[in-house]
Amino acid sequence: MNRSHDKWLRSPKPPTIHGYAHSGDLIGFQRLLRDIPSLLNETNPVMAQTPLHVSAGHNRAEIVQFLLDWQGPGRVELEAKNMYGETPLHMAAKNGCSEAARLLLTHSAFVEARAYNGMTPLHLAVWHSLRADEFLTVKVLLEYNADCSAKDNVEGMTPLNHLSQGPGNEKLRELLNWHLEEQRKRRAIEACGETKAKMDELEKELGYIVGLNDLKMQLRKWAKGMLLDERRRALGLHVGTRRPPHMAFLGNPGTGKTMVARILGKLLHMVGILPTDKVTEVQRTDLVGEFVGHTGPKTRKKIQEAEGGILFVDEAYRLIPMQKSDDKDYGLEALEEIMSVMDHGKIVVIFAGYHEPMNRVITSNEGFSRRVTKFFHFNDFNSKELAEILHTKMNNLSKDSLLYGFKLHPSCNIEALAALIERETTEKQRKETNGGLIDTMLVNARENLDLRLSFECIDTEELLTITLVDLEAGLQLVSQ
Template sequence: MRIKDKYSKVSVPNNTTIHACAESGDLIGFQRLLQNDPSRLHERSLLMVQTPLHVSVANNKVEIVSYLLDWSGPGEVELEAKNVYGETPLHLAAKNGRDELARMLLSHHANIEAKTNNGLTPLHLTVGYALRSGDYATVKTLLDYNANCFAEDNEGMVPLNYVPDILENEELRRLLCQNVEEQRYSDYNEDTRSGVQGILDELDRELSKIVGLHELKVQLRKWAKGMLLDEKRRSMGIDLGPRKAPHMAFLGNPGTGKTTVARILGKLLHSLGVLSSDTVIEVQRTDLVAEYLGQTGPKTRRKIEEAKGGYSICGRSIPFSNRADDRSP
């Protein structure tokens, strides 16, 4: 017997609603109503403004939820539909500890960071359920799907803030704290990798314009990567001591690329935050050495002051910084 023929022999009372079938778990009646009128897929209840998916999740009706998630008829199931409290079906699965349903919804790409009217994510709600029941299964499921442990509700509370620091909650606190540290480390590494790679790629593009100098390019890339990581560590509050001005001398015959490399490094130091400006001041011997005794010093000092915060090139490359912890040329 074909499925269509099978369902055609089942009668459903005219006063039966699709929400009633979802609540009771009447799969046959639910299917018949939905096949007769697919628009019922989005029908809302009067008081709670809930869809059939909301109701079936809240009442743990796995078969109906599965049927809705696999629905191939007209229209699409609204995974992100919100009830009067701003709760999605995933919120309801989380706050009621419906771990199997939470996994089903997440496997269909339900938004794990959706927020209710008061800013609660599914992780906030399932932490509340875990505190009441001692069942941490749904907490673990959401964390397995990388739920954001740093998400704040409207009062600025993250999920961990809801867990009292008492012995009974030690396992839950440990579980959340572990994921907080993992996410903090992961976010830092991702941020570091993307930032470092972007600057290094720009350095490579600039260096590629210079013919040859392979060993120098490799050395500069290693040096730049080390500088980048040091800046990231400082941004995390790690004390690496005062910055030291990276004075450099590029020696070689005319036309070997000394000035070009120096200009590239000036831009790199600015992108790292070591220099506050990408201005490049180029000087020759005559710009520094005066005709008369006693005038060379002041003349050179003026050029140094002019280059502070930027980069000065003088036959060899000398960076200057106007940072408080690094003022020497």
């Protein structure tokens, strides 16, 4: 080995960016970083810590400040994670570096950042206080509303739980308990505001439903109960989870069963009973196969599609044949498949159909009445209610509606429309079609508007206004 090579081996290694961050040599740190800006978020071997991790963990406030104010290329990674998933704020907290912690929090470091074991900076700051008999960093974190009830991933321990393992520290225990109670109060106030907003949203949705007062009252009861459970949990109270309410909607076509199911989907999702607001609509043909072994997989596929939301089984009575025959009918197999998942809590099932035929479904399976606990009767609409439905539809037209952009003439008030419907339709027609009557009536009315207008018409109001004459003509077409 020659002398020059031997000298090179004995010469000290030049300081690294992490070495400067550890020692607090601000001038050396600034010079090296300006020469090599790519070192800004360089991770060191083994621990995978950035310069910000190291400087924050040794309370090198000047270097932390320099990194946070860095004007060179790139930006310092405030939430960078080391090999344990700890951020620079974790490092400041676990070593009691209150000054560095405050600087990081002032620059919007995430106070609830989680390490891989689920611990927050407050967990680690409390651990430090047990060793050091001081809790300045805990105070700093609490100033930024660190969550005293956060649980780690190991044993579900909160910062207070960790504190209870050590002797003494009564002042710190009092401080954490005080902040815990204040946070519960704030959450309760926030939950109150959120609850009111959710109830207002529910009332808005219920406003689209004409009639069905008993059903709307039941939906309000459910919503209020489930939202009160939310508030109870926000206050730290432990309450049981409500079971998904399986239902039967009984009534003639056009009475709003599908629309109510969609509103119910929004409600159950809004209050956390269901993870999604989707409503999967199925009929017999979607569930029942033609051959042996075909129905089970077909039904299970639809159940899987509906998971997390509502499975709406329309005309459910068609699953059960009116009379027993020699040929095997597979509808009962589909019903049994649906019944088998109704206790799992991952889906809400609504069976819908006419009043009388639905008795076949109710009596066909002994577990039906145990699982389906709510039965709602959708009565036929009278003339006034149909007039209200027409107004509701015209006031809430979507962009994909054929009538989007059109409006009713002022003469088309509820009373005038109710009288028109009463005069131009029979009770039998209204009972057989219900709300479906209005859709056809409106389409016909628009066609009549087009028919009576001339191409010379330039009055924009007239071009877009449906009159009582148009509605009468539309209704007469339906009657014919």
